[in-house]
Amino acid sequence: xxxxxxxxxxxxxxxxxTLQILGICSALAVTTTLSTALTMSVALTVVLVxxxxxxxxLRHHIPPSIRxxxxxxxxxxxxxxIDQLLQAFMFDMSKRLSIFVxxxxxxxxxxxxxxxxxxxxxxxxxxxxxxxxxxxxSLILIGxxxxxxxxxxxxxxxxxxxxTVADGGWFQPLGLMQLAPSAFFILGLVVxxxxxxxxxxxxYPEFRLGSGEDGRR
Amino acid sequence: MGSSVFPGLQRDRAVAPAQSxxxxxxxKRAALLGVDMPGLRPxxxxxxxxxxxxxxxxxxxxxxxxxxxxxxxxxxVQSITLGPxxxxxALVISAQTDADVSDSQSVMAPETDPVDASSAEKLRAALQAxxxxxxxxxxxxxxxxxxxxxxxAIFVTATADxxxxxxxxxxxKACGQAFSHGVEAxxxxxxxxVHVCQTPGPDLVEGSHERVRSQVFESGPATGLxxxxxxxxxxxxxxxxxxxxxxQDVAAIGQFLTTGSVDPARVIxxxxxxxxxxxxxxxxxxxYLPDLIEGETRPFAKSFAPGDPKPKSxxxxxxxxxxxxxxxxxxxxxxxxxxxxxxxxxxxxSPARQGLLNWLWPGQAARERAGPGPLVPIAxxxxxxxxxxxxxxxxxxxxxxxxxxxxxxxxxxMVEDDLAAVSMICTSGADYGRMLRHVLDELAADA
Amino acid sequence: xxxWLLDPHRLHWRRAWSPGGVTLAQAIAxxxxxxxxxxERGPGQLMILIAALLASLVWELAFASLRRRAASWHGVTTAxxxxxxxxxxxxxxxxxxxxxxxxxxxxxxFGGRGYGFLPAAAAALGFLLFxxxxxxxxxxxxxxxxxxxxxALLLLATxxxxxxxxxxxxxxxxxxxxxxxxxxxxxxxGVWMRDAWAPALGISFGLVFLVSDSLSTASTNPGRYVxxxxxxxLIVLFDAVAGPDIGQAAVVFAALLASVFAPIIDYFAVAxxxxxxxxxxx
Numbered sequence: 001x002x003x004x005x006x007x008x009x010x011x012x013x014x015x016x017x018t019l020q021i022l023g024i025c026s027a028l029a030v031t032t033t034l035s036t037a038l039t040m041s042v043a044l045t046v047v048l049v050x051x052x053x054x055x056x057x058l059r060h061h062i063p064p065s066i067r068x069x070x071x072x073x074x075x076x077x078x079x080x081x082i083d084q085l086l087q088a089f090m091f092d093m094s095k096r097l098s099i100f101v102x103x104x105x106x107x108x109x110x111x112x113x114x115x116x117x118x119x120x121x122x123x124x125x126x127x128x129x130x131x132x133x134x135x136x137x138s139l140i141l142i143g144x145x146x147x148x149x150x151x152x153x154x155x156x157x158x159x160x161x162x163x164t165v166a167d168g169g170w171f172q173p174l175g176l177m178q179l180a181p182s183a184f185f186i187l188g189l190v191v192x193x194x195x196x197x198x199x200x201x202x203x204y205p206e207f208r209l210g211s212g213e214d215g216r217r
Numbered sequence: 218m219g220s221s222v223f224p225g226l227q228r229d230r231a232v233a234p235a236q237s238x239x240x241x242x243x244x245k246r247a248a249l250l251g252v253d254m255p256g257l258r259p260x261x262x263x264x265x266x267x268x269x270x271x272x273x274x275x276x277x278x279x280x281x282x283x284x285x286x287x288x289x290x291x292x293x294v295q296s297i298t299l300g301p302x303x304x305x306x307a308l309v310i311s312a313q314t315d316a317d318v319s320d321s322q323s324v325m326a327p328e329t330d331p332v333d334a335s336s337a338e339k340l341r342a343a344l345q346a347x348x349x350x351x352x353x354x355x356x357x358x359x360x361x362x363x364x365x366x367x368x369x370a371i372f373v374t375a376t377a378d379x380x381x382x383x384x385x386x387x388x389x390k391a392c393g394q395a396f397s398h399g400v401e402a403x404x405x406x407x408x409x410x411v412h413v414c415q416t417p418g419p420d421l422v423e424g425s426h427e428r429v430r431s432q433v434f435e436s437g438p439a440t441g442l443x444x445x446x447x448x449x450x451x452x453x454x455x456x457x458x459x460x461x462x463x464x465q466d467v468a469a470i471g472q473f474l475t476t477g478s479v480d481p482a483r484v485i486x487x488x489x490x491x492x493x494x495x496x497x498x499x500x501x502x503x504x505y506l507p508d509l510i511e512g513e514t515r516p517f518a519k520s521f522a523p524g525d526p527k528p529k530s531x532x533x534x535x536x537x538x539x540x541x542x543x544x545x546x547x548x549x550x551x552x553x554x555x556x557x558x559x560x561x562x563x564x565x566x567s568p569a570r571q572g573l574l575n576w577l578w579p580g581q582a583a584r585e586r587a588g589p590g591p592l593v594p595i596a597x598x599x600x601x602x603x604x605x606x607x608x609x610x611x612x613x614x615x616x617x618x619x620x621x622x623x624x625x626x627x628x629x630x631m632v633e634d635d636l637a638a639v640s641m642i643c644t645s646g647a648d649y650g651r652m653l654r655h656v657l658d659e660l661a662a663d664a
Numbered sequence: 665x666x667x668w669l670l671d672p673h674r675l676h677w678r679r680a681w682s683p684g685g686v687t688l689a690q691a692i693a694x695x696x697x698x699x700x701x702x703x704e705r706g707p708g709q710l711m712i713l714i715a716a717l718l719a720s721l722v723w724e725l726a727f728a729s730l731r732r733r734a735a736s737w738h739g740v741t742t743a744x745x746x747x748x749x750x751x752x753x754x755x756x757x758x759x760x761x762x763x764x765x766x767x768x769x770x771x772x773x774f775g776g777r778g779y780g781f782l783p784a785a786a787a788a789l790g791f792l793l794f795x796x797x798x799x800x801x802x803x804x805x806x807x808x809x810x811x812x813x814x815x816a817l818l819l820l821a822t823x824x825x826x827x828x829x830x831x832x833x834x835x836x837x838x839x840x841x842x843x844x845x846x847x848x849x850x851x852x853x854g855v856w857m858r859d860a861w862a863p864a865l866g867i868s869f870g871l872v873f874l875v876s877d878s879l880s881t882a883s884t885n886p887g888r889y890v891x892x893x894x895x896x897x898l899i900v901l902f903d904a905v906a907g908p909d910i911g912q913a914a915v916v917f918a919a920l921l922a923s924v925f926a927p928i929i930d931y932f933a934v935a936x937x938x939x940x941x942x943x944x945x946x
Contacts, residue, residue, distance in 0.1 A: 591778020
């Protein structure tokens with residue numbers, strides 16, 4: 001794969017959330033507003049890029065038996081730095097994201113890319129792979145966050161776009177959007193739409209209802 | 218039988234057959250059918266145009282050369298059609314036109330010596346040579362057993378699988394001692410028990426061998442089938458094997474051992490709303506059905522007397538077998554006890570509707586193309602499955618071809634007939650018997 | 665290619681329930697309750713019914729065209745149940761949104777009625793309650809309770825509603841009511857011990873059409889008992905209305921949650937049956 005491919009394919013073709021189904025938990029939690037979703041996206045992308053680069057640099061020196069511990073240590077160090085930066089320069093945002101920045105360490109996406117890619121590829125592809133996956137993740141998060149914030153409150157990035165009924169307007173916010181399950185539904189719809197658009201991403205169950213003579217598959 | 222509120226099992230508009238045995242119209246042709254022995258590859262002993270006598274071996278199983286298949290009629294081999302992969306499709310024998318017409322009836326063969334069946338090996342050899350071996354079917358899988366297979370038990374089915382099938386007691390009364398003689402001989406074939414599953418009434422095998430057990434079951438689609446009996450008395454799994462045999466085949470065995478000749482006759486019930494006089498007939502297995510039912514159908518008239526069960530359509534579909542498990546055929550199946558004439562399904566009368574109308578109300582063809590519908594778990598499903606267990610999980614496993622789940626739920630003890638009643642009432646319209654066969658073939662291949 | 669269907673003659677000869685027939689029976693059973701609610705609550709309820717029918721029709725046709733299958737009219741019963749339970753002052757666009765959600769995610773994505781495991785009406789009502797602050801369900805009057813009875817009897821007689829689930833749910837509700845108030849409290853509510861059985865009767869519509877509908881309960885007989893008991897328990901837990909009577913919202917969410925558990929209840933019921941079979945035969 002060319003270097004450009006590493007960056008482009010995780011956007012749609014190999015999107016970490018819609019195809020690999022990784023990192024869903026944070027997609028649920030931080031997408032109530034667009035600003036938190038953006039902050040989380042940036043934080044995760046930075047972590048992915050840096051961890052991808054560092055782990056790739058050290059890949060020949062990490063003993064296989066303790067590689068997971070080493071990877072977590074590296075990722076945790078990066079995350080702690082980012083957390084401190086957020087607390088220092090964006091304190092309100094850090095309060096709203098609360099524990100979810102720290103939980104980037106456990107995000108399966110980060111460890112998944114480290115294990116699947118950074119451990120066996122040189123630095124430049126690993127960095128770009130991290131960047132691509134981060135961008136793919138960000139794409140989904142920003143989409144979900146936009147929908148949830150707009151339909152849940154009528155605002156985007158805190159800027160009120162439509163007047164709600166409570167303020168004397170016409171827009172009735174959808175209370176469901178402020179709850180976590182709405183993110184599940186929206187993600188489900190996104191996955192569905194992507195797989196209609198790109199049939200090669202479809203997964204087939206082991207057993208299906210048959211309609212032809214031997215049409216089990 | 219059947220739920221009395223709203224549609225359940227078909228409350229038969231047809232009249233039950235009179236339980237008295239008539240001589241059936243002599244048939245001019247009979248056939249040995251490949252569907253009765255699926256997967257069997259024959260090695261032919263005759264060719265088209267050969268003269269054959271009744272009881273003469275026509276072919277044997279290529280996999281087990283000692284198992285012979287004999288002719289039910291004397292006559293000429295009219296045609297031999299092979300099916301896919303060199304299996305048999307049909308072997309048709311046409312009766313001699315100038316021969317004794319009663320050849321196709323049950324006739325007492327000239328007196329010959331009783332057969333020496335003192336040991337199991339001699340009995341097996343005699344049965345296999347004379348074409349009586351295919352009367353046995355194994356469980357699991359429902360196939361003709363291998364010549365040297367040892368069953369853990371044998372089940373004699375002397376119950377009827379449908380309310381319009383012949384009453385076994387009436388048929389056996391005409392057989393005399395042959396039935397009990399046959400049952401005693403069966404004890405040589407197994408070291409386990411021989412269960413004689415009969416309808417309530419005087420014991421058919423009173424005072425018989427110590428390993429013969431009488432079991433009482435009601436006739437009917439859920440309780441009259443061998444699968445139900447096996448499930449209750451001797452459930453099978455992968456390891457064991459039991460055999461089932463019908464009561465008429467046992468009587469034939471008994472008579473063969475006494476007289477040395479095989480009587481190919483078989484008593485079936487002619488039933489259905491298109492039959493003028495439903496009753497029992499004596500004919501041969503594989504009989505050509507249009508010959509048998511000639512003159513038996515009632516003319517379709519616009520008006521009938523009130524209370525007279527009248528057919529709904531002018532044309533009749535001829536089913537070999539009961540309305541639940543039969544097949545539309547021109548020949549009587551080897552294991553069938555009934556011939557049913559029902560209304561045939563209407564042809565697609567109107568031309569295919571176009572465009573939006575067809576999309577909103579698709580016709581029959583589109584429905585068929587779509588495949589089975591959804592399975593609504595109504596209460597009747599559990600009742601019509603004669604296996605006591607939960608029906609819906611089994612039907613779901615069969616619908617998707619999940620052989621492992623179906624086996625866990627006990628599908629190894631079933632054959633197609635056991636699911637016929639359920640298929641009749643399930644909303645999906647699926648043929649669960651066919652699905653079961655698909656799963657059983659997969660399990661047999663894994664064995 | 666007819667594939668796995670019965671051969672045409674037997675298919676034509678048999679007289680069995682068809683999925684459309686099942687829906688028709690349910691619609692007939694729903695007719696009295698619908699008539700009573702329209703009479704009691706006036707034209708607002710009629711507009712809600714029409715909006716619900718429209719929403720279900722639109723999505724039914726959309727899925728029929730997208731998935732290239734025949735359109736069916738199962739959405740009618742979903743709309744009828746929704747119209748009976750929704751409050752007459754619900755905004756029509758909210759009705760259509762909730763019905764769209766319920767019909768699409770409850771039924772159509774699985775392939776239509778009978779292929780899924782959720783009661784679509786409960787999903788629609790749940791969406792309504794979750795999403796819009798101030799949205800509520802209409803309380804059940806005596807008229808509705810009486811009107812439910814003939815339909816319930818019809819469905820029970822034909823096996824389309826599981827009496828096992830229904831009876832267990834009612835029993836659990838009554839028992840918890842008695843346990844909660846004590847026998848003295850129940851006795852003091854009147855000679856007929858109204859407080860014992862009135863809560864269950866008040867939610868009888870939801871019990872019959874949402875909880876014990878044969879498509880949303882477990883599909884094994886032992887499982888149906890457990891499903892009914894679970895639903896009864898959840899109804900009591902979710903009840904947020906003070907006093908002995910039970911709010912309608914509790915039935916909706918209990919029906920949804922219990923039907924989500926139905927497959928796993930079936931799994932264990934089958935395992936139990938198989939273990940008993942194996943033990944019985946050695």
